[in-house]
Amino acid sequence: MTASAKSILIVEDEPTIAQILLDYLKKAGFAPFHLEDGRAALESIRRQPPDLVLLDLMLPGMDGLSVCSQVRTFSNVPIIMVTARVEEIDRLLGLEAGADDYICKPFSPREVVARVTAVLRRMAPSPSLLPQPALVEIDLEGQRISFGGKRLDLTPTEYRVLSLLAARPGRLFSRAQILDLAYPEDEDVSDRIVDSHIKNIRKKLAAILPEADVIHSVYGIGYRFEV
C-alpha cells in the first residue's frame, strides 16, 4: 500500500466474495478493507470516509439501500451498489438512495476493478480540462443549454432531459428517472419516449460537434452523460 492508494470499503457479508474483492483490489493498487455489516459500515464512513464504497445490497441487519441513503445525509463518498436484483437498480440509483453506480452479481472481479477505477476517475477533478471553456453550459434561469460554445435549440422537454443528464456527468439515469423528470405531471407516458428524446438531443449535439459522443446508452437501463 502506498500513500496515494485509494481506500475502498467493501461491505459484504459473504466472506468468500469479500476475500476475492480484497485480493483483486489490492492487486490493482487500491487499499481495500472489509466490513460485514451495514451498521458498522455506516459508523466507519462517518468516522473516516474512504475514497469509495462497494456496498452489497443484501446485508443482515441494515440493508445496503438504507446504508446508502443514510450515508447520503452526510457524505458524497462514491458508492457502487452490488446486487443480484436487477429490478432494484432504479431505486438504487434513485435520488432517495443516491448510489453512483451498480454492479450485478454474479460479477467478474476484473469488472469490479474496472468500475471502481472508472467511478474514481470521474469523481476526480481533472486539472488539464480546467483552463478550457466548459463543453456544456446550463443556464438554469433562462432554461438554455450551450454546447461547444453554441446555444442548443431545445424543446422544453429536451431541455429537462439534457439538463438532468449533463448536470451530473458520469451518473447513470434509468429511463424511469428521466421520465419522472421530463413528465412530472403525466403518469401515462411510455418510457420509449425517452429514447426518442435522446435521439433528437443527440442529433442536435452532433450538429454542433459531430465527433463528441457524450450521451451513452447503457443497455436495458438508461443513459449517462460523459465527456
Ligand code: CA
Ligand atoms: Ca449479501
